[in-house]
Amino acid sequence: MASIRQTRNGHEVVTVENNITSLAIFGHGNNVVSIVISGVISVIKKLDRESKPNGYSLAVVARDHGYPIARYSTVLVNVTISDINDNSPQFDKFTYSGMIREDASLSDVVTRVRASDEDQGLSGDIIYSITSNLYTTSTNRGLASR
Ligand SMILES: [Ca+2]
Numbered sequence: 572m573a574s575i576r577q578t579r580n581g582h583e584v585v586t587v588e589n590n591i592t593s594l595a596i597f598g599h600g601n602n603v604v605s606i607v608i609s610g611v612i613s614v615i616k617k618l619d620r621e622s623k624p625n626g627y628s629l630a631v632v633a634r635d636h637g638y639p640i641a642r643y644s645t646v647l648v649n650v651t652i653s654d655i656n657d658n659s660p661q662f663d664k665f666t667y668s669g670m671i672r673e674d675a676s677l678s679d680v681v682t683r684v685r686a687s688d689e690d691q692g693l694s695g696d697i698i699y700s701i702t703s704n705l706y707t708t709s710t711n712r713g714l715a716s717r
């Protein structure tokens with residue numbers, strides 16, 4: 572049977588007990604995973620790599636029911652969250668404007684747009700393009716020119 576309780580420091584502790592052994596998880600992340608008596612640690616809440624880029628470090632305790640002295644052992648479990656492409660690029664402004672002289676030369680800069688993406692690797696790499704053919708952009712730099 573699994574139980575969840577609140578500790579003094581505000582962390583939830585997941586414990587699993589039967590007649591032989593109990594297992595408990597302590598530390599940041601103990602509210603997103605649980606452990607069963609077989610030792611399997613599984614997810615109990617939705618994960619978000621972007622809010623936990625360093626993952627979770629858990630301390631798992633195995634305790635026997637010895638009497639009068641119960642014995643226990645502790646192990647550190649580091650959990651890494653692998654990334655998915657769950658964020659769209661976000662521009663840093665709602666609209667941009669630029670001004671350019673009528674006699675501007677080809678490739679003169681009109682303005683610069685900037686967007687960022689919280690995902691890792693290719694999922695976070697941004698390539699800019701314009702849907703109308705009035706202007707063209709230089710790939711990956713966000714610069715607009717005539
Ligand atoms: Ca993305």
Ligand SMILES: [Ca+2]
Pocket residue numbers: 620621654655656657658689690691
């Ligand atoms: Ca992501």
